[in-house]
Amino acid sequence: xxxxxALLSVxxxxxxxxxxxxxLVAEGVGHELARRDEDIKVRAAAALAEEPDxxxxxxxxxxxxxxxxxxxxxxxxxxxxxxxxxxxxxxxYQIGLIYMNRxxxxxxxxxxxxxxxxxxxxxxxxxLKQRVEKRLEVLQQRHDETVQLTAKQLLTQxxxxxxxxxxxxxxxxxxxxxxxxxxxxxxxxxxxxxxxxLYDNRASSDEMRAKALYQLGLIYMSPYNRHGDNRxxxxxxxxxxxxxxxxxxxxxxxxxxxxxxxRQY
Numbered sequence: 001x002x003x004x005x006a007l008l009s010v011x012x013x014x015x016x017x018x019x020x021x022x023x024l025v026a027e028g029v030g031h032e033l034a035r036r037d038e039d040i041k042v043r044a045a046a047a048l049a050e051e052p053d054x055x056x057x058x059x060x061x062x063x064x065x066x067x068x069x070x071x072x073x074x075x076x077x078x079x080x081x082x083x084x085x086x087x088x089x090x091x092x093y094q095i096g097l098i099y100m101n102r103x104x105x106x107x108x109x110x111x112x113x114x115x116x117x118x119x120x121x122x123x124x125x126x127x128l129k130q131r132v133e134k135r136l137e138v139l140q141q142r143h144d145e146t147v148q149l150t151a152k153q154l155l156t157q158x159x160x161x162x163x164x165x166x167x168x169x170x171x172x173x174x175x176x177x178x179x180x181x182x183x184x185x186x187x188x189x190x191x192x193x194x195x196x197x198l199y200d201n202r203a204s205s206d207e208m209r210a211k212a213l214y215q216l217g218l219i220y221m222s223p224y225n226r227h228g229d230n231r232x233x234x235x236x237x238x239x240x241x242x243x244x245x246x247x248x249x250x251x252x253x254x255x256x257x258x259x260x261x262x263r264q265y
Contacts, residue, residue, distance in 0.1 A: 038164070040064060043155060045163035047103040052185055053131060054101070055194070056177060058094050067106040071095050082203035089123040090197050093132060100139060105151045113139050127193050172218050174252075179215050183225045192216055210244035213237075214253055221260060234260045 044063035048054055054062070061070030074091040077083055092115050098104060100112035116132050116139070123129070142148070171180050182191030198204060198212040213236045219225060220233035237260070240253040 042158065042160050042163050043103050046155065046158050047101050050103065051097055051101055052181065052187055053190065054097055055094055058098050061098055062101055062104045065105055067098055067104060070098060084201040084203065085123060086197040087201045089119060089126040089128055092119045093128050096135060100135060102154055103151045107151060109139050109142060127197065169224055171224065172222060175218050176215060179219050182219055183222055186226060188219060188225060188227050191219065206244045207247050210240050210247040210249050213240050214249040217253065217256060221256065230260050230263065
């Protein structure tokens with residue numbers, strides 16, 4: 001069974017072992033591994049900067065050259081009869097985003113267009129409908145361009161230092177990278193849509209659904225969110241207590257709710 005909560009996980013750092021001997025070889029391998037690790041991070045940041053709707057799992061696939069594996073995983077979720085139409089819609093949308101991303105060595109605009117058109121037909125009432133239409137417009141504009149740079153060519157033009165710069169905002173430690181991006185990029189409504197898709201999928205575990213609500217509560221109560229709303233945050237935390245009292249985040253949600261209530265006095 002695919003656990004789509006993995007899509008919201010932190011991109012894992014690339015590991016590697018340097019050769020034991022000789023020393024010069026070890027240093028060379030270590031340098032190559034460090035450079036490769038940096039290249040992966042740069043590609044991931046560039047891909048995400050171009051397309052903020054990419055989930056972490058999708059960014060990882062692009063940055064590490066794992067497009068086909070990611071597509072296969074998404075298609076398994078799409079074919080699972082236990083998953084909601086919203087989850088299936090999200091899976092097809094992510095496949096389209098992966099294939100159309102310009103920083104993907106395996107970019108294929110024709111496949112991206114095919115998946116977006118499939119989304120159009122199968123999920124005409126999806127929350128993602130307008131976003132799909134916008135991506136199709138981008139693909140059409142690209143089709144009309146005479147010059148098409150490859151991912152490698154584009155990566156030589158990016159500002160690596162800027163892409164690798166870390167955001168020093170002291171966010172709540174429990175916010176996922178996706179939630180932090182929603183706040184910094186002012187895409188709270190977009191993130192809310194994704195988390196509600198996860199919550200609405202009743203085939204998912206109570207733990208997964210509760211964590212989706214918990215992220216929404218954290219997002220809306222964050223002092224760094226220009227679109228913060230303590231009342232909405234409180235409602236999400238209370239929803240966890242009412243619907244998922246046995247989950248790992250239930251106690252923390254109750255604590256956050258009390259914190260918000262105390263803010264009012």
